[in-house]
Amino acid sequence: MPKRAAFPDIYGGKKVLITGGLGFIGSNLAHRLVKHGAEVLIVDSLIPDYGGNLFNVESIKNQLTINIADIRDQHGMNYLVRNQDYIFNLAGQVSHIDSMNDPYTDLDINCRAQLSILEACRHNNPGVKIVYAGTRQQYGKPDYLPVDEKHLQHPTDVNGINKMAGEWYHILYNNVYNIRASSLRLTNTYGPRQLMKHDRQGFMSVFIRQILDGEKIRIFGDGKQIRDFNYIDDVVDAFLLIAGYSDCDGLIFNLGGDEPMRLIDLVKLMIEIAGQGEFECIPFPSAKKKIDIGDYYGDYQLIKTVMGWACRTGMREGLTRTFEYYKQNKEHYWTNAD
């Protein structure tokens, strides 16, 4: 195992709330925090299709508390945020396409509920440190590459707009009410415990599933769109670093990958690593084309400089571990009926 970025070993005995804690990133954070001796409270609503999966924490279920609740439940959140030292605020609607088909639900979860969580902290736990999960989607189609935090935000879908507002509520409450808050703008994260059963939460999971099911991968367009990637363990590092350093209160950080690549090259690498699979390029479906952002890769110099974060897991290693995980655990993530 490669050495992870050093972060302050401050989580032992600390109370940590993870919203969306049964999801992909939340559950991986929970595993790491449990290992560090934190007292972890997961809040997750298990909304079908949103990523929450009890199997994600099956092996540590006796070492943490799971509270099934929706972050839109203002009264519940008022209680649940109390006495927490840290909140990793990961609950959200993350599908770009769903946000276009049902903008109101996206608004309720990604804006209104974020205000509720922050109001709950303001009134019941103003000393908490909260880290918000932002997204590269806030930038929209890049004006330049790599995209740094000074890049204008001009999102191309409702989800990107609402995530932008949700992030700014956090920064505002940091600046005005002294709740300590930071945001981490994620790019494509991949690895164990991701939602795999449908196609509406990103292409990585779709490609992995298609390869393991022996289905032909369909790449939209010519496959030359460039993306960057982070292995989940590196993303967990970043969240733990940001929560632990008070110097970054009120700041926003990009993540970014060291090996941006064209989708077609990603697929070829995946097929090579998995030892199976085939692909074809097909025309963009029009609904997806309208909100596609072209090439994207992020500049992560700020988090590197301020906190020494780095990508520790190369694509080859990360993808190898990912395929191993889903080969062993496929039945907990999708069935042939999905």
Added chain:
Amino acid sequence: MPKRAAFPDIYGGKKVLITGGLGFIGSNLAHRLVKHGAEVLIVDSLIPDYGGNLFNVESIKNQLTINIADIRDQHGMNYLVRNQDYIFNLAGQVSHIDSMNDPYTDLDINCRAQLSILEACRHNNPGVKIVYAGTRQQYGKPDYLPVDEKHLQHPTDVNGINKMAGEWYHILYNNVYNIRASSLRLTNTYGPRQLMKHDRQGFMSVFIRQILDGEKIRIFGDGKQIRDFNYIDDVVDAFLLIAGYSDCDGLIFNLGGDEPMRLIDLVKLMIEIAGQGEFECIPFPSAKKKIDIGDYYGDYQLIKTVMGWACRTGMREGLTRTFEYYKQNKEHYWTNAD
């Protein structure tokens, strides 16, 4: 009367919906549009304290239609947007302080209702042209001056965040659904028909009222904060220009004033023009200090270059007309009990 910026005389016989049409900017737009022969439909909810005032359109009430409705009423908006050629979308919660005290109402009006209006257009009137009223508050505390449209948005209050999201819904629906939409980011607008009776919608109205009531003006801080100003007729010009030019669909424009000045100098000029009044500087109230943005003035080169818009009304002339208006019509805007 100075010559206004030329704009296409396209409004004769056209159906024009103004949300917030009984308010300050909306009612001034209505007066101009009626003069141009447009068929004006005003939608306004007359929420107490929000700026809607039937007196604003008293003199033209038989030349337009007034429909009292709340833009949060999705079913009502579905009907009201039909067959309109243009929508000037001015309805909103505009108080920065109110947005901090009640962020949910600000969210419902400035985000959710904006989505409703756009969804209504998408389904019932996709060919409409809609102009959104953005605000300098979206930029927050400036990184540089003058602030152009490329300036990062980092709002300092809930209102600024929600206005930012509301604007981006419009641009998104332009880009994805071909509803034609533009945004005009306003700075401090002043003139006849403004809400005057309370202090929560900007300092211009407060200063004017205090001078006419013979009360001492209280300037927060040392009065050296710089602001820029637009007389209402110039703002009406800008809205009519933007709606009329299809080349600006999907674009965002700043307004800005030609005579940025320190608040203390503004107050001195007002006192000189009104021929009465006095002032003092007092410490910032803490709630206001936290969301104050320091100096601000906007760069309006884009709207000037693209559409030939210019400030036609100097501060001295604009303030003179403003004081005349409120001297004559004071009883319709505030009472000594306010």
